[in-house]
């Protein structure tokens with residue numbers, strides 16, 4: 448191993464753990480920058496992804512590195528070994544929802560219920576279990592927006608209003624700001640100047656309302672509060688509550704339910720999915736169904752005000768067709784329809800890429816979950832302020 452050290456030496460080796468799964472279950476390339484999560488940064492030279500996240504029940508963010516050396520293996524580490532590998536492995540298996548086999552869902556449910564699914568495969572795209580608060584703000588940013596700009600906005604929020612967590616490969620990493628961080632540090636004018644447009648007002652108002660709501664409920668954390676509500680409400684009640692926040696309509700609420708609250712059967716409907724419903728499923732709303740749905744929402748005033756009943760009928764049609772993991776089926780269609788990923792890279796640019804192609808094989812549909820926490824050294828530069836170290840890898 449070659450070392451160049453200038454200044455104070457703070458060399459800490461990265462320890463990697465492994466998760467393994469069947470081919471076709473997960474593709475970081477197709478998943479992490481495909482429109483669900485917006486704060487993963489791709490390092491094109493080293494082919495790894497980095498972000499900050501809270502691990503397990505801890506309130507502290509750590510910098511996480513993920514790489515996929517093969518179609519069936521994922522390797523993970525934290526910068527500075529900020530938390531134990533076993534906890535990180537458990538957390539990532541949960542975040543990536545590895546307990547669900549998307550290939551099994553495709554082969555044994557969706558294809559049987561819907562012949563359209565015979566011509567596509569999951570391509571390693573699955574639903575993530577993200578932090579509900581971050582998901583809420585990310586999807587408020589997503590209205591009339593593309594993945595590149597949502598990504599930019601989420602990184603800007605972290606950089607400006609989050610806490611600095613660490614430095615890795617010359618880049619600073621921050622936490623995602625809490626509602627209190629945004630309430631105390633951000634203004635609508637500043638967010639407008641930073642390029643958030645009309646969403647600036649929504650973000651400020653949502654942060655202010657959630658900070659008050661959680662305090663009144665006796666909660667310290669945004670996510671803790673949203674998870675508590677979710678555990679005590681039906682889908683319709685939770686959607687009604689989410690839509691009480693500024694900038695949250697049915698589509699945003701459903702994305703929070705699916706990608707932040709693990710409601711696997713919720714199908715977010717936007718223009719893309721509506722187009723698919725009309726084109727491939729010949730959907731036409733019946734007047735009687737619209738009337739019946741309006742009656743169902745009679746006691747939900749925000750839903751009545753914000754919902755488009757025709758789009759809600761499309762959601763229900765897909766739920767009936769695809770079943771209890773209908774939201775995952777939507778995720779597969781969404782990714783196929785968008786056809787590319789777009790995200791932050793360590794060069795500072797936001798780059799678009801075509802989806803990677805995974806050839807499916809008919810191996811056993813069983814998700815393997817194993818953690819191997821072996822120590823290994825990767826080619827990496829870990830710098831603390833005033834220090835420069837480069838390490839060249841000789842062996843692993």
Ligand SMILES: Nc1nc2[nH]c(O)nc2c(=O)[nH]1
Nearest residue numbers: 482483589715717777778781
């Ligand atoms: N799986 C999905 N990802 C999304 N991103 C985004 O902006 N909308 C969606 C969606 O409907 N599904």
